[in-house]
Amino acid sequence: xxxxxxxxxxxxxxxxxxxxxxxxxxxxxxxxxxxxxxxxxxxxxxxxxxxxxxxxxxxxxxxxxxxxxxxxxxxxxxxxxxxxxxxxxxxxxxxxxxxxxxxxxxxxxxxxxxxxxxxxxxxxxxxxxxxxxxxxxxxxxxxxxxxxxxxxxxxxxxxxxxxxxxxxxxxxxxxxxxxxxxxxxxxxxxxxxxxxxxxxxxxxxxxxxxxxxxxxxxxxxxxxxxxxxxxxxxxxxxxxxxxxxxxxxxxxxxxxxxxxxxxxxxxxxxxxxxxxx
Amino acid sequence: xxxxxxxxxxxxxxxxxxxxxxxxxxxxxxxxxxxxxxxxxxxxxxxxxxxxxxxxxxxxxxxxxxxxxxxxxxxxxxxxxxxxxxxxxxxxxxxxxxxxxxxxxxxxxxxxxxxxxxxxxxxxxxxxxx
Numbered sequence: 001x002x003x004x005x006x007x008x009x010x011x012x013x014x015x016x017x018x019x020x021x022x023x024x025x026x027x028x029x030x031x032x033x034x035x036x037x038x039x040x041x042x043x044x045x046x047x048x049x050x051x052x053x054x055x056x057x058x059x060x061x062x063x064x065x066x067x068x069x070x071x072x073x074x075x076x077x078x079x080x081x082x083x084x085x086x087x088x089x090x091x092x093x094x095x096x097x098x099x100x101x102x103x104x105x106x107x108x109x110x111x112x113x114x115x116x117x118x119x120x121x122x123x124x125x126x127x128x129x130x131x132x133x134x135x136x137x138x139x140x141x142x143x144x145x146x147x148x149x150x151x152x153x154x155x156x157x158x159x160x161x162x163x164x165x166x167x168x169x170x171x172x173x174x175x176x177x178x179x180x181x182x183x184x185x186x187x188x189x190x191x192x193x194x195x196x197x198x199x200x201x202x203x204x205x206x207x208x209x210x211x212x213x214x215x216x217x218x219x220x221x222x223x224x225x226x227x228x229x230x231x232x233x234x235x236x237x238x239x240x241x242x243x244x245x246x247x248x249x250x251x252x253x254x255x256x257x258x259x260x261x262x263x264x265x266x267x268x269x270x271x272x273x274x275x276x277x
Numbered sequence: 278x279x280x281x282x283x284x285x286x287x288x289x290x291x292x293x294x295x296x297x298x299x300x301x302x303x304x305x306x307x308x309x310x311x312x313x314x315x316x317x318x319x320x321x322x323x324x325x326x327x328x329x330x331x332x333x334x335x336x337x338x339x340x341x342x343x344x345x346x347x348x349x350x351x352x353x354x355x356x357x358x359x360x361x362x363x364x365x366x367x368x369x370x371x372x373x374x375x376x377x378x379x380x381x382x383x384x385x386x387x388x389x390x391x392x393x394x395x396x397x398x399x400x401x402x403x404x405x406x407x
Contacts, residue, residue, distance in 0.1 A: 205293065208293075209293075212296045212389070218343065218344075219303075219343075219382070219383075220386065221347065222348045223355065223358065225347070225348050226348050226358045226359055249393075252397050252401055255401070256401065257289070257293075259289075259400075259405070261286070266293065
């Protein structure tokens with residue numbers, strides 16, 4: 001039986017007509033409620049600590065452009081850790097100090113501008129050629145100004161992940177290996193909310209395998225680190241590589257679990273299902 | 278490679294128990310050794326020219342100090358790798374308990390790595406005979 005597509009010329013025509021007719025003000029009206037709703041949510045979830053806020057912004061941006069949060073790979077957290085470590089945040093603090101001095105009248109606007117540009121151009125230099133790639137066309141100057149003002153790219157994806165982003169920014173503001181904690185936490189959450197016993201075991205097997213693989217590979221990185229002094233670019237690449245590999249190990253273990261017939265109930269054996277309820 | 282379902286199941290169980298056991302001991306041991314790294318070792322070897330400026334900065338804080346621990350751990354077993362850093366004699370300034378801890382950590386990491394990844398790779402590339 002052949003089914004023909006029923007998009008009558010009339011309905012199509014009407015759609016097009018209404019699109020043409022919807023003026024700027026109409027779309028504005030349509031957008032405002034959504035934006036307003038988002039604003040309230042943002043007020044609820046935006047962290048107040050400036051370090052966390054910066055992490056929040058960075059992760060929101062990362063997710064928007066690289067699908068990092070939804071993609072599930074931990075490389076993002078490692079990147080974030082490398083980008084916000086001591087060397088770089090000191091420069092940002094310099095700008096903040098300069099601003100305070102300018103506000104107190106200790107330096108003139110010209111001096112403040114000059115000092116700010118100097119510090120931020122040093123920051124761009126430290127960031128290196130990857131700056132354009134990581135900041136997707138924005139220079140460090142623009143990115144930091146946006147972060148300072150507290151703005152967040154208000155896309156739908158971010159609106160959906162706000163509470164997750166808020167929790168993660170607390171963790172991300174502390175460092176990079178937090179990935180392990182975050183993935184274990186998400187695994188426990190998944191186990192608690194799945195009814196199916198097999199799925200629970202799959203999640204457990206996958207989480208345990210990827211965590212131990214991450215830890216082992218992390219330790220094994222030491223072998224590489226002995227021979228070469230490592231710059232931040234290499235650290236980034238190594239972190240991303242081991243995150244990918246541990247993700248692969250998790251997937252491989254789940255596949256093997258299913259191939260073995262899913263006979264062993266790891267969740268009840270290890271007591272994890274009592275912990276993750 | 279053809280293997281029976283029974284062999285597959287047994288190997289899988291060994292792999293998972295190694296993973297579970299390892300997960301229980303390896304990360305905590307690594308973290309403990311990192312936090313309790315003897316000051317003497319740090320003062321003697323954690324400075325230029327053994328470590329570069331950038332490394333000194335980022336390996337001073339947790340969690341990157343873990344990498345510092347792993348470097349010291351591996352150098353105990355693979356001193357021939359140490360061409361640039363010149364830290365192959367670091368075992369001299371380590372207290373006994375720290376040395377034993379590091380050796381334990383490194384050996385267990387190697388074992389878990391071979392068993393876990395070895396079995397996983399083997400099982401993923403083999404066929405189960407019906």
